[in-house]
Amino acid sequence: MSSPLTVNYAWSGSDDVAWSEAGAGAPVIVGGWWMSHLERDWEYAPFRTFVEAIAQHRRVIRMDPPGTGLSRSRQVTPADLEPHVQAVKAVMDAADTPEATLFAGSSGCAIAVEFAARYPERVRRLVLAGAYLDGSSIASAADRAALVELVRSSWGVSSRVMSDIFYPDATAEQRRAYARHQRSTATAEAAAAGLAAVYAFDARGAAKLVRTPTLVLHRRGDRAIRLALGAAAAAAIPDATLHVLDGADHHPWHGDAAEFLRRVLAFDGVSEEALSAVLPDADPTPTDRNVAPIAAPDAAGTAESPISPRELEVLLLVSRGMTDAQIAAELFLSVHTVHRHVANARTKLNAPTRAAAAAWAVARTGTST
DSSP: OOOOOOOEEEEETTEEEEEEEESOSSEEEEOOOSSOOHHHHHHSHHHHHHHHHHHTTSEEEEEOOTTSTTOOSOSSOOSSHHHHHHHHHHHHHHTTOSSEEEEEETHHHHHHHHHHHHOGGGEEEEEEESOOSBGGGSSOHHHHHHHHHHHHHOHHHHHHHHHHHHOTTSOHHHHHHHHHHHHHHOOHHHHHHHHHHHHHOBOHHHHTTOOSOEEEEEETTOSSSOHHHHHHHHHHSTTOEEEEESOOOSSTTSSSHHHHHHHHHHHTTOOHHHHHTTOOOOOSSOOOOOOOOOOOOOOTTSSOOSSOHHHHHHHHHHHTTOOHHHHHHHHTOOHHHHHHHHHHHHHHHTOSSHHHHHHHHHHHHTOOO
């Protein structure tokens, strides 16, 4: 199936909220993730394949939350849940949808939980993927501030870092493609504001009020939102069911997307026979590795570093986009020595790429690129 994209707008107070739809049947609202852009996301093949598989059985309604993508009235994402909740309501009203299943992921989960608690009569089922309730629990205050600043000051480097975090089981080319996709959806300032909102959301109070049947899906090795946070969300929502899936990719359309789709659609009432005819093949990248997280960065000077001062110095230059040859000239070292320092640091930090190791160095020292 290849569905054309038509963008519609709903008004929520002073916010114009962009939305589109595909397929037919019982409605499923798919909220935005950290960065959302109706057009750019539709051009991104893994995402589109995933959504079109759902649309074989359901009317899929996607939206750009306020401050993202084609929703035009705000330049940046609000950190308060209220405008996001009202935007969902406005889109449902505009789409003539009294009741729907909400399928949310990552930062969208807090919005969906808040909406389900506030408007239980409008939510048929609730599906949360890679969920958390309290953004401040994702990382320490110092690490959160460092990553937001890295996104703001060096969107090129940080988009690669985010790609490494979100998509660790991918090939290098797949990670590069996703980094390009991220940069196409938002400016550095908008991306930084969106990430700050991710860390500000808090739906813990709403979770205990949810009475909607809820499925929480989380990949065992997820580095962006660790499994413990998804388990905590499931425990906080009365009678929620937690399914832990193999793999480490954060977004459901990467990795074993077919298994994710099977769980989502079966929970929403689609038969196994109907599912077998339309589920896409799994992403060809491996999803069963045990991937340990990168060593957590401490605030500068508060703990012994797992890497040497020289390795830290080299990684900070890597974070500025310098090549090994440029770093060698800067530090009066050989190119071979620089390469060895980077390789040793990556081994000690268990960092999958140079960019991930460089992000660790930036977070530890509080510097910007």
